[in-house]
Amino acid sequence: MPSIFGPVLGQTLVVVSDAHLGVTAPAVEEALLAFLDAVPTLGDSLLVNGDLFDFWFSYAHVVPRRGFQVAAALARLARRLPVLMVGGNHDRWGGDFWSRDLGVRFDPRRLTFRLGRLGVAAIHGDGLTEPRRRAVLLHRLINHRLTSAVYRALHPDLGVKLVEILSPRLGDHSHDEARLEAAAAQQRAWAAELLAREPELGMVIMGHTHRAELWRTPTGGTYLNPGAWFQGLRYAVATEDGAELRQFTPAAPPRPAPAGPR
Ligand SMILES: [Mn+2]
Structure with missing residues (x-):
């Protein structure tokens, strides 16, 4: 039987997800860029497990300006070591940009690979256990081919602006502790x-619940x-x-250079 796994990608996998760049503070992106620089000292492969961006759309000829620095850093990194990326509910519309232009192994839903001898599946987590009807409907809308086709026809400046306006109203921004715990438990199960x-x-x-968890399942997985x-610069190895x-600790920022001639 052919294996569902490709070649071994590495022995030490660095995992990061849910940075939600675009709506989080600029310092979150600054720290992520420092982290991406540090990845080769932390492991020998990288998995970005969804919702790196609060919104990403791969146009045919245009790269969204706000994601450019991070995309460029991923491209640089992908020349040194395997970089894997799974789409989240906020950045699933990656098309072939990540794989063809950047050399990142991208799948909008699930990647299966081998880490040493271990079989690994990486999945963001949205749409599996969403308790709210609205979230399920949103999930369907976002993943509908027609939605993407209509969106693509908008001028990028207009399209990105539209998402900025709509995004706070559409997402699931619950801060209710019981609800968050229930979602985390469902995802674990x-x-x-x-x-x-x-x-x-x-x-x-997985990602999506924004809860750091490491758990040995009943079957030993x-x-x-x-x-x-974006919450404490969390990652995993x-x-x-x-x-x-x-949790990542960025190096102290360099002291400002003395003022030069005016
Ligand atoms: Mn998510």
Whole structure:
């Protein structure tokens, strides 16, 4: 039986997700750029597991200005080590930009790969357990081909502006602790079920709930969620033997250069 896995991508996988760049503070992006510079010292491969951007759309001939620096950093990194990227509900419309132009292994929904001897599936997590009817409808709308086709026809400056206006009204921005915990528990159970159903998998990596979690499932698999980058610069490092939840500490900013001649 052919394996569902490709070649081994690395031994030490650095995982980051849910930076939501565009609506988070500029310092979140600054720290992410420093983190991407540091990735080769943290591991030998990188997984960006969805919602890197609060909104991303791959046009045929235009690259959204706000995501340019991070996209360029990913392209540089992808020349040195394998970079994998899974779309989230905020940045699924990646098209072939990430893979063809940047050399990133991108899938809008799920990547399956091997980390050492360990089979790993990476999935963002939206649409699996959404408790709210509105979130389910939104999920369908966002993923409908027609929505994407209509959006593509808008001038990019107009399209991006439109999303900026609509985004605060459309997203699920619950801060209710009980609801967030319920969503995290449902996602955990979903991952455990996937690990039980696909015995070739040893680890399922997800994001979306913004909860950092490392859990050994009843069948002996590992469920990993690095947590949200924008909340405490969270990331994770995984090997075939397990994983570790971490927080990034950016180096102190360089002292301002003395004022030069005016
Ligand atoms: Mn999400």
